[in-house]
Amino acid sequence: MIRLQGVTKKYKNQDIPAVSNLDLHITRGETCVLVGSSGCGKTTTMKMINRLVNPTHGSIYINGQDNQQIDPVKLRQNIGYVIQEIGLFPHMTIADNVATVPREKKWPERKIQNRVDDLLHLVGLDPAEYRDRKPASLSGGQRQRVGVARALAADPAILLMDEPFGAVDPITRTHLQNQFLKLQEKLKKTVVFVTHDIDEAIKMGDTIAVMRAGHLVQHDSPDKILSEPKDDFVSALIGGNRTIKRLNLIKIREVIKNQPVHPLKVNSSMDTAKDILIRAQFPAVPVVDDGGRLVGIVTKNILAGLKKRARVADVMEPGGCVIDAEATLGDALATMLNYGERYVIIVDDNYSPCGLITFSCLLELMKDDAA
Template sequence: MVEPTSPTSGAAGPGGSARSAEPDRPAAAGASIRLDNLTKRYPDSQAPAVEDVTLDVAAGETVILVGPSGCGKSTTLKMINRLIEPTSGRITIGGEDVTGINPVALRRTIGYAIQATGLFPHMTVAENIALVPKMAGWPRAKVRDRVEEMLELVGLDPGEFRGRYPRRLSGGQQQRVGVARALAADPPVLLMDEPFGAVDPITRERLQDQLIRLQRELRKTIVFVTHDFDEAIKVGDRIAVLRDRSQIAQFDTPEAILASPADDFVAGFVGAGAGVKRLHLKRVREVKLADVPTATVDDPLETALHLLDAGSASADHLLLLDRERRPHSWLRREDLTRARSAEPAGEPLPLSAGTPVRSRIGVDMTLRDALEALLADGAGRVAVTGQDGAYAGVVDMSTLLNAMHGAPGERGAEEARPTGRGEPA
């Protein structure tokens, strides 16, 4: 019913974020959305809940609606799929006016994920995900294959999870099933109403990262409601900061809003520490990584000491990698010297030596994630891994400071990677 459209030149729309125009991203599978003078009045209220809102969302773009509680952002979202009927105005998806379409048929073409997941407790995970494809009349085999595909897409093993009931899932697992169900019928548009608001902060960060990864692969058009500005700048290509009645205070890229808030109201949402918040906008793979001497567990002690001696005068640590070239432990020169005195010549490096690597980050994580990992580790540096877990480089404070100040000559993790093993997503 609503056909996907592709944006021209891969742009994210007016003022579109560079994240939406990455050359390696596939063509958008989403559909453009336009809200034209959209208004919602309730009979028992003097003021409209939403008043005269006009907003354009490009195909394949993630637009965040952020604003204080009660400002009408969820009402605006629900009017797009007509869970709430607008009082006046038009909604077009892929150029088609949907205000005259049967609302039930419309909702089958739009994915919808909410804070409480909305999973049916009497249905298994597979039955929940299969619900809309079955209603759309898909063949049984196609539905079964789609359920398997969606579970794998959101990182849940089909064999383990397809037969479970929602009560046997953690909060994060339930949210992932909710996203899988929303995407099951391959809709061009995905609406998300504070989908990660009910989970703990660590799980929330992981779900945000997973959504970003999914969007890089799928290029749906996403409209996402949140009250958390940090979440908005991490997830969104563009952000609409809303006042009461969903009046738009500023609609721009996260970079532009952080650099130049339109007024005091928007500045209040940005809050303190705008420079640190900018770290949300860049991923580890986009910056020049530092490097340290590395050795594997099969290398002899003499080789490790030689690597330290051949490094810079300040090289006092070596990163020990396991046989899969994954970061294992940090070795100081004293650790190596002590191990050499206790082991016969030619013996490989002992796994028990040194300090275990407590924190590591992937190339698709943000620099804000890297900062938190660096502070938590306490070593002054944090190891970076590719998608397969293999060592790709190191982030230290110099890396972050250079990124914040736009140091010239930056190169991505793929170029800096010494092993060629871990490919970024």
């Protein structure tokens, strides 16, 4: 889908090229993450794909066609672009921001409005609530989701993403990463993703292209990057605790398939709660409302002080240590540490509990991997 052949970019008044003799092939539907320290050439490489920067030497082919032979405006209209600063037009509504490229391509207005609503739903924003609002009224995470929707608006085959989640807090960043991975499973776009964070690269990439001083050092799967770093530079970039980093290769839903969780109803009696707590293999049991949505937890610590007439609603703790089923085991570990708990409850799209992972379970998985 994307092929860089002998690509070099040398800026004026610079002795060393920003990118030097780069060969890189990215297959259709692949997410390739360009990773490296600041100034390694990763963003320049990405910008040469949609001709925001032109190479000094070499060729870049998009689906077999030299991108220098494609009108740059048409080229960019067919390549989605997401950046860290989001780049939404502040004077325009969310709907108009998302509709920017389809309008440039002269789509019929009804088709545009349907596409806007579909995409806002896709990124988890209710069109009825968000389409007429301005960017300033949204949180950073919501604006970033609008940025992704805008990049997808004209249904491009290729997405370029430059540090797309770098400007939000860690919890929001994890949520956005997981949401994008879920989207990518459905859409199968060809994605070039730039980051300086090796943990994000391991989590997000089908392949990782490690760059240093304009050169490609290693282009491999995340698993191979972790297990067979090509040289000392790649080893140093990965850093220590490789066993923990490998947790980002495993989705939670792959682990909880055979670990059913039996939640309590909020209006359950304590006799029911006591029976489930005694039989439970976990330190906590989730509590759900009539719609099956998580509303809190009860822990085994309350067993000793239970009063027979008490109900679950009287003793449950609201909230809980929670993570999405699309997250990785690395996310689960980080969430436990953030909450100071030894477990995390897994929820689905309806916020219904579908599993529970304990700290001891993660330790066993890490031991198995190390072995």
